[in-house]
Amino acid sequence: MLDTITSINSxxxxxxxxxxxxxxxxGTGLVMTVRTGGFQFGHVGHWMKNTIGAIFTNKKVTAHTNKEDMAISQFQSLCTALAATIGTGxxxxxxxxxxxxxxxxxxWMWVMAILGMMTNYSENVLGIFYRRKNEKGxxxxxxxYYLADGLGAKKGCRALGxxxxxxxxCFCVLAxxxxxxxxxxxxxxxxxxSAFNIPNVVTGVALVLLSALVILGGLKRVAAVTEKxxxxxxxxxxVGALIVVGAHFTAIPAAFAAIFKGAFALPAAGGGILGYGxxxxxxxxxxRGAFSNEAGLGSSVMVHSSSNVREPVQQxxxxxxxxxxxxxxxCTLTALVVLTTGFxxxxxxHMLSDVQGSALVGQAxxxxxxxxGPKFVAVSILLFAYxxxxxxSHYGTKAFEYLFGTKASVGYKVVFVGMVMVGATMKLGLAWDLSDTFNGLMMLPNLIGVLALSGTVAKITKNYIERQLCGRNIAPMWSAFEIYQKEEEAQEAAEVQLDKAANE
Incomplete structure (x- = not known):
């Protein structure tokens, strides 16, 4: 039975x-780059100013919402998304x-990332545009949601969506x-x-208790923890990686040369062939690039959609x-750590060390x-992986909620917390392989949706550029649903009045 499952999974x-x-x-990343006019290239200053720059200049980005408002801040949504993407990968x-x-x-990780920027951008734009409010608000x-309400709204695609x-x-819950x-x-x-001689059971118990306190408290508690x-x-x-690379700074040019030569299998200085083809x-x-940043999997959009942002393009x-x-x-810093330290x-x-994975980075x-060194990497993996x-936990909760309703999501969270102990104490060879497959299977329907709705992303992007960058007075495209569009317009009008009153 296990052999059959293994062969099918492979x-x-x-x-x-x-x-x-x-x-x-x-291909999806390339299509979305073209359809948005190379937004990630042409507006570098704008998106940097309105993301990392806004953390220091715009209080609305980091401001916590009140208890009655079930949304989270833009910074919290970023931290929760980064929490899921910055991991063992x-x-x-x-x-x-x-x-x-x-x-x-x-x-090629860089190439995938550059194109993946626009795949992730498109997912978030669609996520905000097609989001809905659940029973809890x-x-x-x-x-x-954008598969059912976006793709499903196209002629003859309702059932497909x-x-x-x-x-x-289903794939998301399993993954x-x-x-x-x-x-x-x-x-x-x-x-x-291996680093601190802490038994797996002890680690498991500690993480189960911590997970119960955080995850069962809902998204706001998860976001409050991840933003810290x-x-x-x-x-x-x-900082740790920069110290290591700085200590071997003379090897940096050779490391970048190896990366570029190896990317195209160019002849090395000795006449040999660099890398593995x-x-x-x-x-x-x-x-590994896709595994690391998860652009295209449709995962992080589930937390980005919970942000208190109004503009799809902003998210x-x-x-x-x-x-x-x-x-x-x-990822570039990790690569330089490995490549500049002589391994x-x-x-x-060719590798000059026979160690694998995190042990190689620890050795570096x-x-x-x-x-x-290995202890530093162990602590990093603890924080990254946890x-x-x-x-x-939020991604699975939202997927489970879509399938079975808001109330049923509590049961999912309880099971999710319980599986922490299983992960700490069992050998997970086949389980790892299966979950890797389910993770990849999430990608297929998601990318179909992104490509089918690429025109919608292009329209929303053009609308934003015309309003925000060109100063044209046209109606915004904030939501696919009239009820939410009107709510956002009314809220913006109220905020404008408050700002005027404050300035008088």
Whole structure:
């Protein structure tokens, strides 16, 4: 029975994470880049100013909503989304990409990220535009909503949209227990055991109790925790990685040369061939890049849709920054840590160490921090992986809510917390493989929806640019539903009056 499941899973995985799935992922990013006029290139200053820049200049971005308002702030939605995306993929995934695809895989991770910025942007724009309010007054959005209400509104596509919405939700719930829970917890338990000799059971019990306190408290509590964890863990890891790379700064030019040469399998200085060939570099770069930033999977849009933002494009820009921070910043630093510390032959691309995954990164950190290197990586994985669990708990909750209703989501949360102990104490070989497949299966219906609604994304983007950048007085496109559009217009009018009164 297990052999049959394994063989079926391998076949399906070979499709969703093979050439077909990766080509669809690449193609969607390319289509959305073209249809939005290369928004991520042409408006770099604008989206940087309105995301990371706005954190320091616009109080509305970080302002907490009142208890009656069930939405979360834009900054909280970013931190919760980053909590789910900045995970083991940024450490283990990057190391695996270099080991399996050579240094050139990092270049193709960048390519996937640059195009993935617009895939993530499009998901968030559609998420805000098609979101609805549930029985509790919370915003609910995600691929299932724009599949059912967006794709489903097109002529002859009603049934298709609803079927794809249900499939996406089912795949998301299943993936949340694997990639979003047990595999992350298993990585934490293994690293804490090897670095600090803490038994897996002890780690499991501690994380179950912590998870119960946070996850059962709902999205607002999850967001309150992630907005504190994510900045700390990101800064801590970035500073640590910069220290290691700075200590080996003379190797930085050679590291970048290895990345670019390996990306196209160009001849190295000694006449040999760098890396493992262009096909391996592309495959592992695309695969690990998608695993790291999750652009195209339709996952992070479920928390972005809960933001108190009114403009779909505003939340779309946070999606661009999310991919930028995850892959262009964090993954690049991990790659430089590995490549500059002498564990890879930068002339041939071959590994000079036989350790794998996080152990390789820990070994690289030990060149500067000594025996504290692996401990630093273990703590980083603890924060990265556990924050991923918190983010995915919301994704699974929203998918379960779509399938079975708001009240049933409480039961999902209880089971999700219970699976933390399973992840900490069991060997999860097949479970990991299955969840990786379900994670990839989420991508297929989501990308179909994004491509089918690419015209809608283009219209919303054009509307925003004309209003906000060109100063034209035209009606905004905030919601696909008239009731929410009018609510937002009324709320904006009230805010304008308050601002006038405050300035008088």
């Amino acid at each position: 076949a399906v995985n070979g499709v969703v994470w093979g050439p077909i799935g990766l080509a669809l992922l690449f 940024n450490i283990v995934g990057v190391a695996t990409a270099i080991i399996s695809g050579g240094p050139g895989a990092i270049f 919370e915003w609910s959005g995600g691929a299932m 609803r079927v794809l919405a249900v499939l996406f939700s 949340s227990f694997g990639i979003g829970n047990m595999s992350q917890i298993n990585s934490i338990a293994g690293n804490m055991s 964890i994510v900045p700390v863990m990101a800064i801590m890891y970035i 262009i096909s391996q570099a592309i495959t592992w770069g695309f695969k 779309g820009m946070w999606g661009i920054f999310e991919v930028f921070a995850d892959t262009i910043v964090v 890879v032959d930068l002339e041939t691309g 950190f030990s060149t500067v921090f000594g025996h504290y 924050s991923t669990v918190l983010g995915w």
